[in-house]
Amino acid sequence: MKKIIISLSLLSIIALAIIGCEDYNDLTAPALNLGSANFTRFVSIGNSLTMGEQSSSVFESAQIYSFGNLIAKQVGTTYAQATFSDPGTGGRLEIASLNPFSTYVNPGQGTPTNLTYPAPYNNLGIKGAFLYDVLNARSANTCYTANFGSPNPLFNAVLRGLGTQLELTIAQQPTFITLWIGNNDILAFATRGGLFPPTDPAVFQTQYTQVLTALHSTGAQILIGGLPNALLTPYFTTVGPGVGQAIQGIPGAVGLVYQTTGAPGVSVATPTDLINKNVFITLSGSSAAGLLGNTTGKYYTDNNIPVPPGVNITFPFGLTPENPFPNNLVLDPTEIAAYLALKDGYNQIISGLAAGFGYSVINWDNLFNQLASSGGLMVNGNTYSATYVTGNFFSLDGIHPTSQGYGIIANEFIMAINNKYSASIPLVDVSTIPGSLVFKGDVSLGKYGIPNIPYGALDNVLF
């Protein structure tokens, strides 16, 4: 018995000795090759696309996947952001039901979670920023949209009274800057059905020159984002075809009768125009589209606006000149042409200035055209497209990317950096980024596959 105990003790001691050794080989991740790129201090200037907005809100679980933060992670540099706890800055769209598809506006609001960060944020993207704001805005009341009665509190949250986006960039003595601004200077015109004045190209040229000249003086490397064609996003392409099909089923209806800005006051989009996307109805107009053919003024009462003079709500809504579809929800061929011409003009200004300073500009046409093509874009085993919800590139507001969409955008930046600075920064594996369309439990019905977006949810949509 004694021997047994001695043997067992001996056995246990030897056992412990063996358990103690972990003979893992050291593994090392491949060395990062930044080429001549210098990410010591990395700053991003921009609007909601830089800030990481999704589904009409800026919230932390999405901001983690802002393209700047994704780039910073790939190159291993610090990147502070003005984060907001979920559901974010307010008005977040969530999915109430999938079949039929309907959304819900989360009435909640998060709080800033990085307010005490002791230095200016690396991410100086501000939702709703215009080019003007980079140079001039210091607060909610001095931003561009304040001139139109919409002071934007996010300028307070991001700038914290320390200066303009430009000043805070220069103060950080950046070594690398991404600049992606100007989208809103033309987007607001399109999302409001041609009713918001675009920035004058001459003013755009002056302001962009000022921004680039000031940034050039920092000596930082600068990568510029061009302006994508926002008309390829689901914000513009989702509702129209459904309305076209609906009208085809209404006896006697010739098309969508909508208000126009100038004479003759109303115009008609045939079902074919709508299905072929020659005329857009914005995603903001999806609820109004549900009223089509009703003798109703519900659109005006729901939105608390007076019935415009000359409109007779006893006529079928959207099908008659007496009760036409509202102007601000429709982008007609004239307005589409105006948008495209302005966008191309801005892009030429940006490219011309960038070339003068020797900076690269990312042209989004390839990416956006591929997303809009029937095959979509395949990345890491998944197909992404410009289709609403199922395309998985654009979030529920139809215009801001999903987390994975931002991953694809980050990769466009990384490819441009690798190209310009002979670097080989690894691309983000987009499939490892989690899905980001948020669910909520409230159900309502959508006709003809037209998503049911609550009134007002998207009225102020901007990049």
Place this chain on the structure above:
Amino acid sequence: MKKYLYIILLIGGLFPGIILAGGFQLNEHGAKPMGLGGAFTAIVNDASAVYWNGAGLSYLEGTNLLLGTAIIGPSTSFRGVSPAVDKSTMMSQTFVPPHFFASHKISNAFSVGLGASVPFGLGTKWRDEWMGRYLAVETELQTISFPLVISWAIMDNLSISVGGSYSFADVTIAQANSQTPFVGDAFIHLEGDDKSAFGYNAGIMWKPTTDLSIGASFRSEVDYGFEGTATATGAEQLAAVLPTGNISAELTTPMNIQGGIGYRIIEQLQLSADFQWVGWSSYDVLAVDFEDPAYDDISRPRDYEDTYAIRFGAEYFLNNELAFLGGIYFDKMPVQPEYLSPSLPDADRLGFSFGIDAKVSENFGVSASYLFIRSSELTVTDSREIYTPYEEGNEESASKFNGTYNASANLFSFSLTYNF
């Protein structure tokens, strides 16, 4: 001492268990064979012959009981996904597969034996949120087999045996499913069991001289047909598409052929060696069928290959009461690295064991042993396992679960014998 062992056995009875050897076979059926590295087919001299080689029963007198358990603590890590080297560690679990065997000599010619043990099992558990969660979170297979063997002593030094076994098994598979493009993961939980599966076995043992013995045994495949249910948790809005309801699955555990030789080179020392062939090619696909045709059946190729283990043991008899055991073995992995899944990490394994076998009284004996298993480090570079959401048909460009696995295990085993 006795009390301690009793407690351990009691725990063993409460948690009939699980673990890993090559694939998911368990070779721990008795503290003594474990201490000898599993080189026991030719020299089996206790009631565990019911498992190792039924023909060995002919050389046991009277009635023999053997009761014990193994205590198994595996540890596995994964570093990746390549080129990253972030380390994930499998959650620590302890498995306690018990064993019980009894034999009786009916006549000079015939002996019978029966028993209960855990021939196959596995249990792996990773954290819910780990990077490989779409491949595996919790996977558990338990089998319990009840063999019944009859042995015939053809001559004094030659015996053969045949037997059958009744087994039951249950299986649990839990993993996350991505809800992309929607936020969050769904969690799928599959559970099933088979309450009756049958196998058969045979053995032969020949002792040409007093010092030399030769033995061989055969254990058949066992076909399990699992029936069970799937449950899923996820977003309410996706409830209609989450797979739930009745499921069925099939699993065939492999055939084993094991041959060995034992030689007593001096009075105090007996050496043994075994070669074990395992027909792992029986495990070609992990398939789960949903009764409801609305859900896609799961089918993951595993393509296991037949494999083998080489085992060596040494028993040193200090005196009539006490013997020291030592063993070493090499166990070849049955799975090709490209099919390796974190639900069942595998690699070529080396086992080192030692132990004691003691006679406490005329009738009562105790044995205890320790086995350390070291898996060779395995780096997978051409994995077919895809660890992120992907569309059917886009496998080529999807993200593969490449990385480096390391595993080891500590096993303790205790057995009590009683002969009368």
